[in-house]
Amino acid sequence: MKRVLIYKRYERFWHWTQALLIILLALTGFEVHGTFNLFGYENSVFFHRNLAWAFMILIVFTQFWNFTTGEWRQYVPSTKMLKAQIEYYITGIFRHAPHPTRKTVYNKFNPLQRLTYLGLRILIIPVVVFSGIVYMYYDNLIDNGFFHNLNIVAYIHVAGAFMLIGFVIGHVYLTTTGHKPMSAIKAMISGWEEMSNEDAAVALQENLKVALVESRKGISGQGTIEKEHIFESAFEEVVGRLGIDTESTRLRERLINSRVGYFRISKEGLYEEVNDAWLNLYKCVDKKLVIGSHVSFDRTEEGKKRILDLVNQVLSGKTITGERVERVCKDGTIGYHTVSAVPFKDAEGKIIGLEGFIMDITAQVEAEKALKEKVAARSAENNFYSLVSASKEVGYFRINKEGDYQDVNDTWLHLYKYNSKEELIGKHYSLSRTEEDFAALEKSVAKVLKGETIPFGITRRFCKDGSVGYHSITMTPVFEGKDIVGFEGYIVDKTDIKLAEKELEKSKI
């Protein structure tokens, strides 16, 4: 069993607020109707009015949310699988047949739910709300000679109330038909729905696909803001696939800043669509030059082989994530990125191409290369320092034999949340580690001071403000002549990935 994020925060807020509002509206409403005594007639009248206003405000906010986020599409009715869904509730559920439809963040409702909720939204709730408004302002309406029939208004309002109560009962009952009886209610509270492993896998894949479709739709538009939004949702799908909380603002911002490039390639391997970020990464100014060109065009021999291999994998139906590839930019420079891609299907489900996005990792690869060169040279004369310390993507540091900081670059300062070098230079590196982490690192440092170059892997850093972050660290000795006088290296921030992994762990039950 896995858990998949289905409900966004606003959705959960809206659902439970609306639920309580409807229950209290029913209680106060039927007291005003004269069915029973509960709060006292006068209290009920005023509570009912205030509840009604709260309800209407909530509706306005929610419809705004629905339209701006595209969630309204969830309510578009569909007859596909409708019969299957009805049959499931009538017979299948008793035979323990699988649910005919799956719940994903982009398709939360089965066809029966779509129909019911749409009916609720465009028929029952509007009828109750509008009859309620007329009821509330009846005095003003008769003043203006509209009509003199409060009973009709009241009857419509009451009839709507009965239908809403019927809906609530059925709705609450049907929540028990999920993976486990409480799965759906728990999901509505926490956002995470328990699913069988198979369902979860399908749900995640669906989420990724739909995210890409959404991104593609937005790309024809102009301007960067709209595109940022697309990357945002695209990114959410990547981390969503890992099963982590997609709403972490910090992660999202990083993604947008990291300039994700989108692309779509036809079955023949020709570019059909790319976005501005893609063009920037490839340093192409004119999109027209790219569209229609072959994916292997302008690549090194090695790169050609690799990219064709990946394209073929996806065209055969696989989904790839985080594959590292090399690119040759328009100006002849070489860059590196990771690529994630899924098959792109037509209406019948036939694979007609692939689409995906790329995230730049050039700086990291450059640093690796510089290090290789330095190790190969085994001398003080190398350009490792000049290459790495200027990097905006990786952090550079140099520490002397005694363990005191001698130099760091701006990226390092940024990652450790220091304001200036002066705060650090001359201080022992243990201040940037927790006690336990220091012990582990000390051993590696000893090895480096003996002449080894080691990638330490992912380690934890202790920032100035007391928070912790994660990065991979690579250390290499600093030579003065033949003597080792200290060590230097670079760090690549891995906080996002580490947090993502942690979340993934947590979501596994």
Added chain:
Amino acid sequence: MKKFLEVVLIIIVPWIIIFWIVFTYNGDKDAKYFSKEHILVKHEKAAVDHSKFPELQKKFNTPQEMTAACLSCHNETGNEFMKTPHWQWKQMDTIPGRGVYDLGKINLLNNFCIGVNSNEFMCSMCHAGYGYTDKGFDFHTQNNIDCVVCHDNTGTYHKSNPGKGKGLPGAGYPAVGTDLNHVAQNVGNPKKENCGSCHFVGGGGNNVKHGDLENAQLSCTRDLDVHMASKGKDAPNLNCQDCHKTEHHNITGHLYTVASSASNRSTCVQCHTDKPHESKLLNDHFKSIACQTCHIPVYAKGAPTKIIWDWSTALRMGKDGKPIPGETLPGNTYTFEGKTYQNVTIHYDTKHGTAVFQKDVIPEYVWFNGTANHHLLTDKVSDTATPLTLNPLFGSYTDRVKPTDPNNPSKIWPVKVMRGKQPYDPVNMLLINPKLFSRTKGEGALWVDLDWNASAKAGMEYVGLPYSGKVAFMKTQSMWLLNHEVAPANKALQCADCHNSNDSKLKNLTGFYLPGRDRNSWLDNTGLVFIILVLMGVSVHGLLRILSGKKEK
């Protein structure tokens, strides 16, 4: 922990905020709320001391001499006063849909002592004049005006009641032995006692007629009448004319048993405005409901009022063959027209028939638009099976012809309904104006000769209408709108007194939808069945799921 915190932040915290606002926010404040604290009542001190005027020093042998002295200074006041119904006992008034009539005590019938005509000698003890013995009275002689019945501030001036003894004066003359000079030298603005000397005791005794005007109001707490209270906390001790604004002796206030149009009224709104509540919802009720409806939940709080007068039982003799002078019958319930009245006192005497009194009476409620019809003396009776309403009040839920504000529909008002049986002529189909009072036998006075036929003959002849020689009795009722004995706010009707499905105060007013009182039983039953079916459906479905689950295992 983080998940839990998230749930708290996105569900629990918004709930607390939203529902705290929902349950505490009062969105019902009326921006135009006018607090009663802002009402100013001015009682000006008299500008003159009448005891110093030489005109009032000379000995007055007749009340007319006293009036002449008043008029010698107030030399236009006589003309002014003679235009008012307090003098004329009638005024030009419009009955909507009928026309313009001279209407008043002088020519209308009621179901207490029925009619003034032929009984003036007695009735005029409440006429603001001297010598109104019969229809020959000269309404143009200013010296016959009784100024001091209203303006006496000594409390010593009373009109003579000719019914109390053979030799006593009548026709509005003062009681024997009244010191007219003392009275004249101590005149001033009318006090409650002056107005109350007639208006509290109409119908023959304290609170008999109106039900909301009684001697108790001369000295009461706010519980009995918030406006007239003079005892206890926050007693405003208002005079009648603080509300019944008066200019040139024209006193505002319309009694719909003797008036028809919505003119010259004295209203709550003139002081309180139509926004007297903080709550807008309550103020909005004024569109459909008169202030009095909620604020006079009960009347006759001091003394009992007469609610039924059955003339048909009059003239029954005692076992000794002599007239019964007046006795209280046993029992405290009385059934009339199929309705049983609880906690009543029943009186009988040979001259008047049966009278039923009740204290702390719950009003009845009617739609009223500020105008009334009247059964005129000459109107034919068409239906004797159902009670005839002598002053039908116009108005209905759908009525939009309005009193003060043309946009205002009729309102629900509280009324005292006075019921009874009174004589009519079954041949001519006219209500009978009987002669009741006389000092001499043989003139046909009922209370002297104890003969309906003679009484009817004399009374009808007096008003110039035919009489067939036959007397029968029919049920009638008259509508007395309640305006006084306003209760303190905390004793006013509450929402659920009317908005209540079991025992709404307004249960007799139908033809409109009252939230909380009314429902469509078909709709309610269908809704209930629908919900039961849904519940049954999910129960059966759930049960089948449980059963099929067990089988599997």
